[in-house]
Amino acid sequence: MHPPSVFLAHCEAYDPDVIESIVAGGLERLGLVPRGRVLVKPNVVISGPLFRHAYTRPEFVEGVIGAIKRRATEGVAELLVGERCGITIPTRYAFRQAGYFPMLRETGARAAFFEETRQVEIPLSHGSRLRDTIYVPQPIARADFFVNCPKFKAHPWTTVTFSMKNYIGIQDDRHRLVDHDYALSRKVADLQHVIQPQFIAIDAIVAGEGRMLTPLPRELNLIVMGNNQVAVDTVCCHIVGVDPREVDHIRLAHEDGFGPIDLERIAIGGDVSLDAARERAQGYEVGLVRVEKYFDGCRLSAYAGPAPGGDYCWGGCPGALEEAVEVLRRFDQSFDARMPRMHWVFGKYEGPLDIAYGEKVVFVGDCTEYEGQVGGQLVRVENLYKNRDLVEVESVAHENIYEKMIKVGKRLAQTRSEPTLRLEGCPVSVAELILVLATLAKSKNPYFDPREILGFNRSYLASQAAVALKRLGGEPYQIKGQAERGDAAPHSSASASIHS
Numbered sequence: 001m002h003p004p005s006v007f008l009a010h011c012e013a014y015d016p017d018v019i020e021s022i023v024a025g026g027l028e029r030l031g032l033v034p035r036g037r038v039l040v041k042p043n044v045v046i047s048g049p050l051f052r053h054a055y056t057r058p059e060f061v062e063g064v065i066g067a068i069k070r071r072a073t074e075g076v077a078e079l080l081v082g083e084r085c086g087i088t089i090p091t092r093y094a095f096r097q098a099g100y101f102p103m104l105r106e107t108g109a110r111a112a113f114f115e116e117t118r119q120v121e122i123p124l125s126h127g128s129r130l131r132d133t134i135y136v137p138q139p140i141a142r143a144d145f146f147v148n149c150p151k152f153k154a155h156p157w158t159t160v161t162f163s164m165k166n167y168i169g170i171q172d173d174r175h176r177l178v179d180h181d182y183a184l185s186r187k188v189a190d191l192q193h194v195i196q197p198q199f200i201a202i203d204a205i206v207a208g209e210g211r212m213l214t215p216l217p218r219e220l221n222l223i224v225m226g227n228n229q230v231a232v233d234t235v236c237c238h239i240v241g242v243d244p245r246e247v248d249h250i251r252l253a254h255e256d257g258f259g260p261i262d263l264e265r266i267a268i269g270g271d272v273s274l275d276a277a278r279e280r281a282q283g284y285e286v287g288l289v290r291v292e293k294y295f296d297g298c299r300l301s302a303y304a305g306p307a308p309g310g311d312y313c314w315g316g317c318p319g320a321l322e323e324a325v326e327v328l329r330r331f332d333q334s335f336d337a338r339m340p341r342m343h344w345v346f347g348k349y350e351g352p353l354d355i356a357y358g359e360k361v362v363f364v365g366d367c368t369e370y371e372g373q374v375g376g377q378l379v380r381v382e383n384l385y386k387n388r389d390l391v392e393v394e395s396v397a398h399e400n401i402y403e404k405m406i407k408v409g410k411r412l413a414q415t416r417s418e419p420t421l422r423l424e425g426c427p428v429s430v431a432e433l434i435l436v437l438a439t440l441a442k443s444k445n446p447y448f449d450p451r452e453i454l455g456f457n458r459s460y461l462a463s464q465a466a467v468a469l470k471r472l473g474g475e476p477y478q479i480k481g482q483a484e485r486g487d488a489a490p491h492s493s494a495s496a497s498i499h500s
Contacts, residue, residue: 002030004231004260007270008277009223011205019063019223020070023201026225027071029269032199034068036144037078037486040109041197043151043166045086046213047098048452050330053208053217055094056151058103060203064149065107082112082139084169084176086213087327088401088431091115093459097452112139115172116466118475120483122194126256129190130183135175135393135478136194146488148197148229152204152220152236154287155212156294156319157184159247162236163200163229167191174398178391180427182307184315185248192229192253196490200232201225210285213430214326220280222272230259231266238263239277240284258490291318291346299341300325305349308367308385316427317365318346324433332444339441345370348383360419360440364433366426375419384424394478401431401447401460408435 007029009022027034042056061081068079081104085094091113095101104111114137121133122141150166158165165188168176179187204222208215220239226232230253237244244250244261254261268274290312291302302321307313321344328335343353343361348369353361361374367385372378399407415421423436438445447456471477 002227003267004226004228004265005030005267005269006224006226006232006235008235008268008272008274009225009270010221010272011223012221014057014059014205016059016062016066019060020066022223023064023067023225024070026201027067027199030199030227032071032227033074034072034076034145034147035074036076037139037142038068038072038076038080038145038147039112039139039143039488040064040068040079040081040147040149041166041170042081042083042149043153043161043169044083044091044094044098044100045169046089047085047094051214053206053215054151054153054213055098056149056203057205058099060201060205061100061149062103062107064147064201065109068147069107077144079109080112080139081109082114082137084114084137084172086169086430087434088173088399088404088429089456090459090463092463093456096455096459112137113463113466114139114170116463116470118470119172119175119478121478121480122483124190124193126193128186128252128256129193130179130186130388131190131393133393134190134194136170137172138483140170140195141483141489142486143195144487146195146197148200150200150202151208152202152222152224153208153212153215154210154285156287156289156322157315158188158249159242159286159288160233160237160240161212162202162233163197164188164192164233164249164253170194174396175393177427177429178393178396179388181316182309182313183388185252187315188249189252189256192256192258193490195488196258197229198488199225199227200229202232202236207281207284211287211323211326213323214330216285218281218284220277222277222280225270228259230254230261234261234263235266235268235274238274240281240286241278242286288314289322291321291344294322295325299336299339301341301343301354303343303345303349303351303353305347305351305369307347313347313365313367313427317425320427320430321364321433323430324437327430327434327446328437328441328443331446331449335441335443338443339437342440345381360421362421362423362436364423364428366424368422377419379420381420381422385426394480400464404429404432405435405447408432408439412436412439
């Protein structure tokens with residue numbers, strides 16, 4: 001069995017043939033032979049021309065699939081490319097915008113849209129878990145050979161998103177938003193107990209820095225490969241000058257026994273040295289900025305008090321607001337000029353609000369709590385936060401994007417003449433915040449972008465029809481009870497620790 005190993009390979013451009021050769025070499029050096037049900041998980045949280053550096057490029061996935069087929073001497077029963085994208089967009093649409101469908105036809109791989117598949121229950125038994133069970137799409141549970149293909153990016157909630165953070169996309173919306181709050185890092189670590197990749201290949205040819213949905217491009221010309229997620233993420237942290245022990249989900253996964261966090265215990269190879277990779281990433285901008293500082297000098301003022309789990313909710317609403325604003329800036333260059341001066345409050349805030357006459361105050365999230373004067377009125381905002389053990393994951397409601405539009409439209413109409421607006425949720429989703437901001441600023445609604453509205457609705461209707469046919473055929477959305485597992489399932493934390 002190979003020790004935790006990470007290879008740093010130079011790759012000049014998105015050439016599928018070159019990528020295939022590099023990745024096949026990594027698989028060979030690690031002695032890995034894909035077999036059985038093979039599942040490739042890219043990061044396609046959002047895609048398209050405005051978000052070109054936010055997702056794993058199709059040329060990269062094509063090269064990875066080519067390498068898998070080259071090495072699969074024992075036969076592959078199934079070859080899937082699976083994902084659940086973000087902000088309530090149909091994954092079909094995200095794949096279309098990313099250019100994945102021609103790649104899938106070329107390689108013969110099939111798409112697995114995780115929101116359209118049945119969700120199965122996986123029991124958790126480790127002591128630090130948030131919950132006793134967690135739901136994931138059936139292809140995740142059944143995978144025999146799992147290949148994680150994330151994008152090398154910064155992140156506003158978790159500092160960075162490399163291999164382990166890519167796991168948020170192995171849950172459908174209604175399940176991924178459960179515990180997507182101050183406990184987000186623990187949730188990501190818990191997901192490590194569901195499945196472990198035999199191979200990781202990170203698209204760092206053009207990395208993304210500063211943000212998650214709208215990252216700035218940074219040419220690193222690297223492919224990062226390995227056989228252990230903690231080791232891979234540790235090396236990636238050192239490339240960008242971050243201490244991996246300061247990235248909570250990496251530290252927690254290490255403490256759970258999933259791999260080494262010290263460079264001395266990782267075999268690092270490849271044609272690019274760690275020092276050379278550090279030089280390429282010098283000055284790399286990570287995404288961890290408090291919301292007050294993020295909007296300093298902007299017409300939007302933010303105020304954040306303590307969250308239930310600490311002094312700030314790094315995994316929830318504040319970061320969602322940052323991402324929502326950046327998405328709207330991509331669609332409408334005049335967004336900042338259109339945006340009226342307004343104030344957004346998070347958590348238990350007890351300080352002053354610098355409000356002028358006619359300016360609106362938005363209280364975001366269930367845990368928001370405030371008492372004070374707003375527009376000459378005494379305002380009391382109650383804490384609606386529910387303890388984690390009161391949230392039943394099997395019965396969590398889900399709203400598609402059109403349901404969200406109707407809900408947000410009604411809420412804004414009801415409070416049009418009021419100085420305050422309360423948005424409930426834990427967290428309030430990026431999609432909902434986009435809709436609220438677009439309305440308040442009289443800006444473009446990205447979901448009605450005329451350039452893509454036809455394609456978006458075609459994907460939306462196809463997704464809804466696929467789900468409806470399954471329900472009519474008697475297939476439930478989620479299945480309770482021990483799910484069938486493939487060979488990519490970690491048998492226990494103890495078994496994972498042998499790699500550390």
